[in-house]
Amino acid sequence: MSVKICVSGYKGKIGSKLIIYLKKKFKIYPFKGNKKSIKKSKIFIDFSSTSNCINNLKLLRNKKIIIGTTGFNKKQLSYIKKKSNENVIFLEYNMNYVFNIFLKIIKYSYLFLNKKNKFLIEFHRKKKKDKPSGSALKILKIIKKKKCFSVRAGDIYGKHSLYYFDKYNEISIIHNVLSRNAFFSNMKNIITFIMKKKIGIYNNDDL
Incomplete structure (x- = not known):
């Protein structure tokens, strides 16, 4: 599967391991705040912080988005839901x-x-x-x-x-959980799932 993926939070404890895991199958672009990596990618994965994630979403349209970031407040969750009207969003606090x-x-x-x-x-x-x-x-x-x-x-x-x-x-x-790898062990199945969707918001229950 030659899918290009942009990863936000790539320096974090989960994000850094996630990139190593995904590189075996996909082309990966670490997100450093520039729009070029977004344009190159079909999928945007966010394991950063709540504020960074919301700011990132403002740049995204017609994308497949996977959010593993946790701690959103009601206002932020409302915005994520709104963005699902123009993107495919997979929002899951525990992807294990x-x-x-x-x-x-x-x-x-x-x-x-x-x-x-x-x-x-x-x-x-x-x-x-x-x-x-x-x-x-x-x-x-x-x-x-x-x-x-x-x-x-x-x-x-x-x-x-x-x-x-x-x-x-x-x-x-x-x-x-015995290893952080558990948090993205199902990522390939999630990617396959969202690639088939057009718009909307999803989670583990939809797999």
Whole structure:
């Protein structure tokens, strides 16, 4: 597949590994703020910051866009949705396809355990800015809770632990990321997916 891709956030912990991963199959242009790399590319991937991502979107039209950046506020999410009227946007806070399976397990468990006491603990690296994480917000939505316990320490890639309990039992459902590579391990399938779309906004549920 000879697709040209522009990557924003290429110096970051995920972005730098993503470029190495994608170079094996695609032509990659690191985005350095110039429009030339955008014009050359069919796909624009953003793993930068919320403010950078929004500024980048202002330059994009009729593009296939993949956003893995997290921590957007409501106004920023509204703008992303607006830009999906002229672009194909794949917005996903956790592109790890195994995490998507984890969410399905939680949805199934909630059918039977929704009346139990429950709480969520999420762990991420010390420098992660958003709290709770975008992945944790997805879990909270499923279990109909507004808050969770957020731990920021060391260089933890991402761990989510959901607990159901009553007087006599405790059930725990845990997903732990062992490598940052997990966050883009499904990227080739996502690229194949968005190449077939015209406009609109999508996420893992649409794959």
